[in-house]
Amino acid sequence: MEKDKEHLDGLPTYTDAVRRPWTNRRPKRRRVFRFIALAFLAYFAYSTYSIARNTKRLGTTLLIEKLREDHSTCASLRRVPVEQTATRDYNKRWVNGTKPLLIRNATIWTGEPAVGTSEEDARLGKGYAWISSDIFVDRGLIQKIAKDISIKSLPVDTAIFEAHGRQLTAGIVDMHSHAGLSSVGDLQDDVNELSGDITPYVQSLDGLDPLQPEIQFIKSGGVTTSLILPGSGNNMGGEAFVVKFAVGKENGRTEISQQDMIADPDRNWRYMKMACGENPKRVYGKYGERGPYSRLGESWEFRHALEQARDYVQSQNEWCAAADNIGPENMATYLPQKLQWESLGAVLRGQVRINTHCYTIPDLEAFVRHTNEFKFRLYAFHHAHQTYLVPEVLKRTWGGTPAAALFADNMYYKVEAYTASEQAGKILYEQGITPTYVSDNPVLNSQHVVFEAAKAYGHGLPYHVALAGVTSAPAELLGMGHRIGKIVETFDADIVVWDSDPLSAGATPVQVWIDGAAQFKDPVELEKPIVPPVTPDVSLGKAVEKKEIKGNAIFTGITHAYLDNVEASYQTTDHAVAIMNNGILSCIGPCLSELLAQDPSTPIVNLTNGYITPPFTAFGSYLGLVEIDAEGDTKDGPPPKEGITRAVNGLSFGGKHLTAAYDHGVTNAITAPNSGSINAKGISVGFKTGAKHRLEKAAIWDDEIALHYVLTLSAKGDQTPSISAAIEMLQAKLLDAIDDLAKNDDSPAAKKDAYDEKAYLRKVVTGSLPLVLTAHSADTIASIIVLKSTIEEAASSSLGIAASKLTIVILGGAESHILATELASASIAIVLAPVFPHAQSWDQRRGLTGAPLTNGTAIDALLDAGVLVGIGVEEVWETRDLGLIAGIAYANSGGRLGFKDALDLAGGNLANMLGLKAVGKKEDWVVWEGSPLEIGGRVRGIGGAGGATVWE
């Protein structure tokens, strides 16, 4: 703040400014001097003349009215935004008529430490606590937070909400979202104005569609407020807007409009998006024609634009200063005004909060230089994957250290994101830099942005900082920290009552209020026990060292075992242990005699609440075939147009994605050849994510698992221009295989033909090889059900196979819930990927986004119908989160899933549906500290025959 003021106070004087444009040119000094002198004289003569002319002949050339208007504009140009901390009688967004509200018996996270907590203690999380309280809301404001507020004291029309002791927080604030800027399935897109690299003059608000369904389902995740940013295609992308997600009468508003969504009707602050690095280069750089072609060019683009804005501001300041001196009536010109540089001018005037997409050190550091050269403040670096490496650089930013707006673990997807850390938030916080967590919706579904904060907590960021990272910290960075992001009397009544601790797996709002108005008319409430909030585990921040172990090791503190041969729970008083012998768990339980037999030098890993489970399996991602998603050289590449390939020949071991998956207990993967995301065509391979290379013992545990095809929208291509063509081509291939077999034409002519698509299709129709079809649309899924019976009938009649069975697994399945019973009777298994869809493509638009908006998600309907279900992921980085995704399904299953059932979603069920004896080796295990299905569960040991990895 101090700096902003200094900037305005230090404006150049009028005469300085007139001279300035010339002083930068330096051909021949004398000539320049003479020229300046002449110019100066001419200018002086001209102004004197025009002032004289204005005074003499009022109104003939310039309108006095407009000159006066321009002069009053000077005041708004000089305005420095300040927080409006004065007591408000009502919230300006409040809709008069909204009933007062009493929320009774809530467990509240206010977001503030107890009164009297020192700053140092607060940093450490001391003084923060959940409090049992009632909360009274009226006129869009939190009026009172107190225990046992008497109803008698409240207006008669007060609505009452019983929280039954559930957790209550401020509405979630996502400071990086593009929600509402593209339509369902991305059919229409208004995120980036790609007509030019420097477009500070465009406004995201112009593209915001209040009726986009995502606004409602994002809010169902507790998100009440978002910064809607233009995209990152341009170095300067345009102005951004903070909006609240209440739209129309259903949400307690009087109208459906963009303007009505604006969080601060006074528009105290403005916001702008900028971006560094690869995006603008790749969008604009054209060799020999236009820039930016490189980061060098990008810095020029920034500086060149800022230079023009600086000149613009200067010309305005000169005008205003002169008008102050001689009176606006006497001015010879109107106030210089140009829409093109208006917003960037406001940036230099300290009225705009800049948020910049920058990942890498060169980008961060160049941008920090720009802030110092042009003296403007940056509030947050977004994406910011390398900020944790250079806190000193960030601290050199002009006007104050920016925050880092991060993903918890979405990384490695491009070169810029390849140096990233799950501990980034923790490290930054220790360095005095604020981490916030954002969705970049639709990159991540903003509905679950609180999950990002939860994972950050799981990776060692203190609990209070993680929760602040999606509430008070972004609120402050948006200049709205005095109004939103906390539960404090006088704040806006944006409130979420959760069904469990917001930083636990599966936390779901029971109800959401914006400015005191309930947002869900008949919210679906998941069946969950009411449990107290999480007790923050400070040991999550403790570093552990990864070690390879041969021989023996002991894990103490085991409380649960879920292996095929041992399923047991232990009390801590049982002092249960697990003893590992050359990678094999030889004893689980008290193991008294076995412990006595151990050598005293046997390493001991002491655990609190230790779990033993089978490893997780990543299915359907392209884990193992890609290292940096956006870089072709780091990938195996797409399958050929004709024919198929086997993924086993494309695997690359030892990469960061594989290591991350392994370190999170995902030690097996089933991967098919890929052209992108979950699309596949070819033969999948089952392998160990922790193997060093293909030839290592048991690295490949099955080189031919299933034959895969794609029937999502990306099936539309050269060979099959339509979905119908793709389905029919597959049907034709399968029928051909039956004909070949019927003609007894199944003996391959050449050895290589055994690896031919036709050979695998023959295995499919005889039921010895599963067919995995990627599909989301319920209609495509219905066609697959028909296809299955067509092929089975043909196989029965032509080949005489009685009750022929084709094994079909559908991967994707966003809309599969619509056909749950049909899928069950057709014995088709589903691997949901994503487990929680958000209409990213047109064929996923009928996916269920969950409570409080929908009654459960696809998995609930499928389980109820008796479909065999597995879980997968869309993007390869998410494979590390399979345990947590299973945990969300478990927590939100309303009792449909037991703990072991949830583990099997990414394990045993996959083996069952693919007809495998097991995924990987039966004797493989993972030891966890804490539940593998819950935030904060950490892998402490992974093993199987031959050895183990231990985290000590």
Ligand SMILES: *[C@@H]1O[C@H](CO)[C@@H](O)[C@H](O)[C@H]1NC(C)=O
């Ligand atoms: C709200 O509406 C009522 C009834 O129309 C009116 O009396 C009251 O003054 C209004 N309150 C505010 C703050 O505008």
Ligand SMILES: *[C@@H]1O[C@H](CO)[C@@H](O)[C@H](O)[C@H]1NC(C)=O
């Ligand atoms: C608050 O809710 C809890 C859980 O339902 C209940 O045990 C308790 O009695 C309630 N307290 C009050 C004051 O209603």
Ligand SMILES: *[C@@H]1O[C@H](CO)[C@@H](O)[C@H](O)[C@H]1NC(C)=O
């Ligand atoms: C584990 O616990 C045992 C028994 O309490 C103790 O002797 C040992 O030092 C602990 N080991 C580690 C590595 O903390």
Ligand SMILES: *[C@@H]1O[C@H](CO)[C@@H](O)[C@H](O)[C@H]1NC(C)=O
């Ligand atoms: C949700 O669906 C279940 C069946 O899956 C049903 O028993 C329940 O009544 C439904 N709840 C609501 C609120 O519709």
